[in-house]
Amino acid sequence: MNTVKRTxxxxxxxxxCPVALVSVGDETEVNIITISWTANVGSRPPRMGISVVPKxxxxxxxxxxxxxxxxxxxxDHMDAVMICGTKSGKxxxxxxxxxxxPMPSTKISSPMISECPLNIECKTWKVIxxxxxxxxxxxxxxxxxxxxxxxxxxxxxxxxxxxxAYMPLVREFWAxxxxxxxxx
Amino acid sequence: MNTVKRTxxxxxxxxxCPVALVSVGDETEVNIITISWTANVGSRPPRMGISVVPKxxxxxxxxxxxxxxxxxxxxDHMDAVMICGTKSGKxxxxxxxxxxxPMPSTKISSPMISECPLNIECKTWKVIxxxxxxxxxxxxxxxxxxxxxxxxxxxxxxxxxxxxAYMPLVREFWAxxxxxxxxx
Numbered sequence: 001m002n003t004v005k006r007t008x009x010x011x012x013x014x015x016x017c018p019v020a021l022v023s024v025g026d027e028t029e030v031n032i033i034t035i036s037w038t039a040n041v042g043s044r045p046p047r048m049g050i051s052v053v054p055k056x057x058x059x060x061x062x063x064x065x066x067x068x069x070x071x072x073x074x075x076d077h078m079d080a081v082m083i084c085g086t087k088s089g090k091x092x093x094x095x096x097x098x099x100x101x102p103m104p105s106t107k108i109s110s111p112m113i114s115e116c117p118l119n120i121e122c123k124t125w126k127v128i129x130x131x132x133x134x135x136x137x138x139x140x141x142x143x144x145x146x147x148x149x150x151x152x153x154x155x156x157x158x159x160x161x162x163x164x165a166y167m168p169l170v171r172e173f174w175a176x177x178x179x180x181x182x183x184x
Numbered sequence: 185m186n187t188v189k190r191t192x193x194x195x196x197x198x199x200x201c202p203v204a205l206v207s208v209g210d211e212t213e214v215n216i217i218t219i220s221w222t223a224n225v226g227s228r229p230p231r232m233g234i235s236v237v238p239k240x241x242x243x244x245x246x247x248x249x250x251x252x253x254x255x256x257x258x259x260d261h262m263d264a265v266m267i268c269g270t271k272s273g274k275x276x277x278x279x280x281x282x283x284x285x286p287m288p289s290t291k292i293s294s295p296m297i298s299e300c301p302l303n304i305e306c307k308t309w310k311v312i313x314x315x316x317x318x319x320x321x322x323x324x325x326x327x328x329x330x331x332x333x334x335x336x337x338x339x340x341x342x343x344x345x346x347x348x349a350y351m352p353l354v355r356e357f358w359a360x361x362x363x364x365x366x367x368x
Contacts, residue, residue, distance in 0.1 A: 014202055038223060120198070143191065158327045171367040172367065180357040
């Protein structure tokens with residue numbers, strides 16, 4: 001028997017979405033933006049996409065610098081997630097406002113956010129126009145993880161930190177915090 | 185002080201990723217594939233991307249049909265998620281194997297999965313080559329939600345169903361099940 005369905009009003013409802021703090025810049029200027037329109041888009045080579053509205057302050061910076069870091073915050077960083085998602089880098093210094101510490105990346109210009117346990121260095125490969133947003137596709141050139149979140153065997157242990165997700169369907173942040181099963 | 189970081193071996197580590205059951209087909213052939221390489225890529229118009237390996241059985245079907253449905257399962261559907269992610273539609277009928285019920289979409293050929301509480305109808309707009317995967321970008325043409333997961337005001341209520349996430353960093357599925365805060 002078919003379920004009773006209702007038509008939903010808006011289209012960007014995918015759940016869950018990642019919560020990425022994207023850092024971009026060089027010695028002269030640096031910014032952090034919260035982006036949930038992001039995904040792995042290829043595996044060999046590893047490539048990731050981030051969608052950005054061209055009028056956003058970071059857009060020109062992303063184009064000029066040609067690289068960016070996708071930093072994954074924990075649920076302890078929700079105030080910073082809100083600041084970087086609602087304030088413009090035109091008006092405030094996001095590292096100063098959040099208390100985050102910039103840390104040099106290994107292969108690109110843009111700095112990582114030290115406090116985020118997972119940092120993905122990306123070099124822009126292609127920019128695709130998709131309407132309101134342009135999609136920056138980047139090659140993943142290095143990935144770093146905090147030693148503090150590794151288990152005794154040196155493997156990442158998700159029980160050591162809770163990761164936030166954004167749920168556009170209801171405009172809420174939720175925690176991803178219950179193990180279900182291995183992919184196998 | 186900077187955190188001690190370790191370089192991680194593989195590049196596709198984004199957490200969390202959605203778990204999408206993508207249904208595609210018509211009266212002659214239909215298939216379901218599990219895809220975590222998916223995101224909102226634009227808001228106005230709403231557009232979503234799914235990344236698919238060209239040698240996958242559904243690839244030709246996606247190209248021929250020109251539309252697809254992104255169905256979001258609940259944590260009760262993990263066996264189906266594994267079947268649709270590891271078996272090929274060349275060898276088995278995925279609707280039969282999972283026990284899922286196809287339900288006609290309202291604007292496209294591909295059927296929805298009745299048992300999934302959220303169904304997003306997409307019409308392919310563009311296909312981008314990104315290496316191992318090709319990225320299908322689709323216009324969201326309709327969204328449906330089960331009435332059973334709405335609250336008294338007719339709004340979606342995420343406490344009524346638990347949504348799975350895929351964590352590529354550790355190759356594990358986790359549940360998104362703790363409210364943190366509203367986006368505002």
